[in-house]
Amino acid sequence: xxxNKATRCLFVSLALALVLLVTSANAQTSALLWRSxxxxxxxxxxxxxxxxxVFGAGCGSxxxxxxxxVVQAAARTGTRGLKVVVFKGSPxxxxxxxxxxxxxxxxxxSYTYCLWARxxxxxxxxxxxxxLDMMQASAVTFAxxxxxxxxVSRNWTQFCMGVTELxxxxxTLNFNASSTSYLWSLNLAGSGDRIEFNFDDxxxxxxxxxxxxxxxxxxxxxxxxxxxGNFTLQIKGDRGVALPARMVTSFSLTQIKQSxxxxxxxxxxxxxxxxxxxxxxxxxxxxxxxxxxxxxxMFQWPEFEYAKGVFEDKQEMLLxxxxxxxxxxxxxxxxxxxxxxxxxxxxxxxxxxSKQDGCEAYKGYLQTRVIRDVxxxxxxxxxxxxxxxxxxxxxxxxxxxxxSRTVKExxxxxxxxxxxxxxxxxxxxxxxxxxxxxxxxxxxxWQREGVPIHCIGIQAHLTPDLDPSVIQFRLDQLALTGxxxxxxxxxxxxxxxxxxxxxxxxxxQADALVKxxxxxxxxxxxxxxxxxxxxxxxxxxxxGGLVRTDQTMKPAALAIxxxxxxxxxxxxxxxxxxxVLDADGGYAFRGFYGTYRYSVRLxxxxxxxxxxxxxxxRPLLAGVTPSQTVTLSFPTVTVRSPPRPPSPPSVA
Numbered sequence: 096x097x098x099n100k101a102t103r104c105l106f107v108s109l110a111l112a113l114v115l116l117v118t119s120a121n122a123q124t125s126a127l128l129w130r131s132x133x134x135x136x137x138x139x140x141x142x143x144x145x146x147x148x149v150f151g152a153g154c155g156s157x158x159x160x161x162x163x164x165v166v167q168a169a170a171r172t173g174t175r176g177l178k179v180v181v182f183k184g185s186p187x188x189x190x191x192x193x194x195x196x197x198x199x200x201x202x203x204x205s206y207t208y209c210l211w212a213r214x215x216x217x218x219x220x221x222x223x224x225x226x227l228d229m230m231q232a233s234a235v236t237f238a239x240x241x242x243x244x245x246x247v248s249r250n251w252t253q254f255c256m257g258v259t260e261l262x263x264x265x266x267t268l269n270f271n272a273s274s275t276s277y278l279w280s281l282n283l284a285g286s287g288d289r290i291e292f293n294f295d296d297x298x299x300x301x302x303x304x305x306x307x308x309x310x311x312x313x314x315x316x317x318x319x320x321x322x323x324g325n326f327t328l329q330i331k332g333d334r335g336v337a338l339p340a341r342m343v344t345s346f347s348l349t350q351i352k353q354s355x356x357x358x359x360x361x362x363x364x365x366x367x368x369x370x371x372x373x374x375x376x377x378x379x380x381x382x383x384x385x386x387x388x389x390x391x392x393m394f395q396w397p398e399f400e401y402a403k404g405v406f407e408d409k410q411e412m413l414l415x416x417x418x419x420x421x422x423x424x425x426x427x428x429x430x431x432x433x434x435x436x437x438x439x440x441x442x443x444x445x446x447x448x449s450k451q452d453g454c455e456a457y458k459g460y461l462q463t464r465v466i467r468d469v470x471x472x473x474x475x476x477x478x479x480x481x482x483x484x485x486x487x488x489x490x491x492x493x494x495x496x497x498x499s500r501t502v503k504e505x506x507x508x509x510x511x512x513x514x515x516x517x518x519x520x521x522x523x524x525x526x527x528x529x530x531x532x533x534x535x536x537x538x539x540x541w542q543r544e545g546v547p548i549h550c551i552g553i554q555a556h557l558t559p560d561l562d563p564s565v566i567q568f569r570l571d572q573l574a575l576t577g578x579x580x581x582x583x584x585x586x587x588x589x590x591x592x593x594x595x596x597x598x599x600x601x602x603x604q605a606d607a608l609v610k611x612x613x614x615x616x617x618x619x620x621x622x623x624x625x626x627x628x629x630x631x632x633x634x635x636x637x638x639g640g641l642v643r644t645d646q647t648m649k650p651a652a653l654a655i656x657x658x659x660x661x662x663x664x665x666x667x668x669x670x671x672x673x674x675v676l677d678a679d680g681g682y683a684f685r686g687f688y689g690t691y692r693y694s695v696r697l698x699x700x701x702x703x704x705x706x707x708x709x710x711x712x713r714p715l716l717a718g719v720t721p722s723q724t725v726t727l728s729f730p731t732v733t734v735r736s737p738p739r740p741p742s743p744p745s746v747a
Contacts, residue, residue: 125207129198129299133165133175147177150190159185159284171211171251171295179292181283188226188285193294195279197232200258203303205568207532208279209255210297214247216290225281227256232276240277243533244489246498247292252540255532257569302568310564311610317617318663322355324688326709327681327724330695332732337680338695339734345696346669346682353659354688354711355616356429356623358387360584363418365391365633376646377630378417382425384641384656389431389583389625390418395483396436396464397443403460410471419475429623432472433583434480434521435465435505438497439488454495465505469512478517480552480583481505486522486530486537503546510547521552521583527561531569538576550622551576552583555615559587559599559607563614574620582615584627588636596637605650612658663687681724693727703729 151158160183169176181191200206208229229241245254256279283292328348330338361381369377381388392398393409400406413419422430437444444450449460469479482502485492492498506518520538524530534551541548551573573580587607588595597604615621629652631640641652665686676682688711695703709723 125300125302127298128206128301129196131195131297132173132295133170133177134173146196147179147193148191150192154185154187154190157185157187157190159183159190161191161284169293169295171213171293173295176293176295179283179294181286181290181292182288184287184290185284188282189280191282191284193281193283195297195299197276197278198299200277201301204301205257205303205565206299206301207255207257208297208299209253209532210281211251211253211295212245212247212281213249213251213293214286214290215249215292216247216287225283225286227254228280228282229256229258230278230280232278241529243530244486245533246537248499251293251295252536253296254536257529257532257572310567311614314613314617317619318613321619322616322663322687322711323665323685324709324712325683325685325722327677327683327722328693328707329679329681329724329726330676330703331680331726331728332734333730334734335728336734337678338676338697338732339680340671340674340676342697342699342734343669343674343676343695344671344698345694346667346674347694348665348667348684348686349692350665350687350689351692351706352386352426352428352690353663354428354690354709356387356625357659358385358389358427358429358431358623358625359629360391360433360625360627361388361418362391362633363393363412363415366417367412373646378421380642381629382421382427384629384652385626386427387429387431387623387625388418388422388427389433391433391628392442394432394468395434395442395444396449397447399468400464401443403448406468410468413472414475429477430475431478431480431519431581431583431625432468432476434483435468435509436461436481437483437488438491439484440490445491450491457491457495458497458501461501461505462508465508466512469509469516473513473516476516478519478550478581479509480521481509481518481548483521484523484554485520486533487524503541503544506541506546506548517549517579518547519550519552519581519583520548521554523554523556523584525551525553525573526555526566526569527557531572535572535576538578542576548578550579550581552581554584555582555611556584556586556588556591556595556627557607557611558589559603563610566611566614567618570615570618570620574618578620579622580618580620581622582624585611585624586627586636586639587611588639594637595635595639597639601649601651605654608651609654609658612655616663665691697732699732701732703727703732 147163149159149161149163159181161179161181164178165175166178167174167176169178177193179191179193185191195208212225225245225247227243227245228239231238231240241256241258243254243256246252281294286292332338359381366374366377390413393413399409416424419430439445449457449464465481469476482505485502489498492502495501509516509518520534522530522534525534538548538551553573570580586595587597587604589598590596612624615624626641628634628639629641631638631642631644634640640649641655642648665684667684667686669682674682686709688709690706690708692706693704697703705727707725707727709725
């Protein structure tokens with residue numbers, strides 16, 4: 096928006112004439128509240144339900160030169176669309192902009208603003224090109240409350256920004272406050288010189304937020320539906336004869352492992368730095384609480400290959416007994432490589448050697464990195480974050496024009512190196528913010544292009560007071576891609592700045608984590624959950640761990656253990672008086688997907704023991720409860736036929 100008061104007033108005189116009151120929708124699904132497609136006989140900005148404007152006053156040599164018009168050639172649908180040509184850009188991107196009317200947003204609603212756009216260039220990305228801002232408006236001032244960099248190409252693409260009312264700690268998104276006026280602004284002047292844009296079909300949709308109790312009261316039923324299956328364990332003796340119930344004196348099944356990955360970030364070199372007497376405790380605690388691990392930062396490029404060609408020491412450490420060897424020894428079911436690349440300038444990425452020889456050299460280095468390391472860890476890492484925070488950190492990608500091709504090529508390279516690996520994007524503000532809409536748009540475009548993307552990683556850096564119904568809605572939207580969703584970096588905080596920390600009570604921490612874990616576990620598209628650390632020592636959130644620095648467990652650790660060992664666990668004990676076997680020696684039960692230890696004691700005194708697996712099917716069909724049957728054969732068990740009933744007496 097304009098940065099000086101005079102131009103602010105000029106804009107308001109145009110826009111406030113178009114104020115719309117957005118009231119609550121009746122339906123629980125999204126309802127169309129407003130639409131603009133420029134289909135009017137006389138294209139006057141004041142009658143178009145949209146405003147396009149060039150602000151040139153007072154900017155000196157930095158003034159832009161642009162034209163605006165409603166023409167048929169710019170239409171996506173119908174006969175009219177908005178054409179914007181920027182002949183000369185400006186360092187201040189807001190000096191050429193397209194804005195919506197001002198909307199009065201209602202309490203208890205979630206909104207999504209969308210527009211369709213295309214340009215004459217394929218290389219307009221991030222903050223260097225287009226920025227879609229949501230702004231709180233008053234008579235003379237505008238405050239940006241959300242900002243979304245968008246990628247525009249020669250093809251028509253839809254861009255969306257979602258917004259949900261946030262708690263009073265975020266006053267600019269409190270729809271019950273004194274100011275509830277909002278608009279959306281697309282800033283174009285920073286895109287460069289001689290670029291044409293076309294815009295059409297702008298919409299605003301809204302849906303009511305469901306009550307917290309309504310969502311959370313359904314988690315148990317959803318878990319029952321999506322995390323459990325109908326199983327049959329057939330027990331057969333010699334000659335494949337079914338074991339009859341009369342031969343069984345006791346029978347037990349105890350679940351010892353879940354098919355659902357529940358893990359934590361563990362830094363391998365941090366384990367080596369522990370006191371030797373403390374190291375066994377750390378590893379034993381990790382193995383007892385989790386069935387999945389991810390290296391915190393060791394696999395990230397600046398740390399893994401800190402100098403060109405120097406990576407063997409970190410590779411050896413990751414493959415060694417303190418990390419992947421430890422995971423294999425403890426039967427962990429999923430390990431993720433985090434991350435193949437990250438376009439941030441922080442954490443050593445901006446100064447990394449791969450970025451010192453120019454863009455073309457970088458692309459070659461990246462290809463080598465992806466193919467070499469995915470090949471080396473084939474079968475060890477089952478999943479990779481190919482790109483981390485691609486929606487947020489784009490500087491190097493803008494500079495080297497990576498987004499039209501290279502970012503997608505990295506997925507093809509990784510897929511060729513390990514066709515069985517699950518390949519993911521990973522980002523934040525997908526469920527605790529509104530980036531889900533841009534993630535949804537990007538993934539759908541990549542799917543149309545055949546990019547082998549398999550999952551969306553969700554960095555869940557949450558506060559205790561988030562509305563579960565809003566999180567559920569965002570998960571549902573991301574699930575529309577058909578991809579697996581993985582909660583990759585779950586942390587709980589009450590304060591984010593200047594450094595994240597949790598200031599609530601330990602019981603509040605436990606209650607919030609149980610709430611969020613139950614919500615995630617109940618969603619059928621969520622295929623795994625990873626905490627970003629579990630011990631207060633070294634945790635990224637002060638007081639954010641499950642275990643105190645003195646190695647004692649907090650209520651959160653005990654509550655989570657109770658979930659996995661009891662609430663979300665199946666254990667069965669039967670006796671001769673209660674067990675029921677079918678004619679094939681089958682014992683039918685319903686249980687959580689995973690690995691079970693069984694014990695069968697027979698009237699002969701024999702005891703049959705072992706382990707049997709009932710894995711979660713992939714894909715898990717919605718609304719369908721798969722059945723699984725496993726047959727156990729014991730050739731040493733002789734099954735005798737039951738005695739024949741006495742013959743009826745002969746009739747003289």
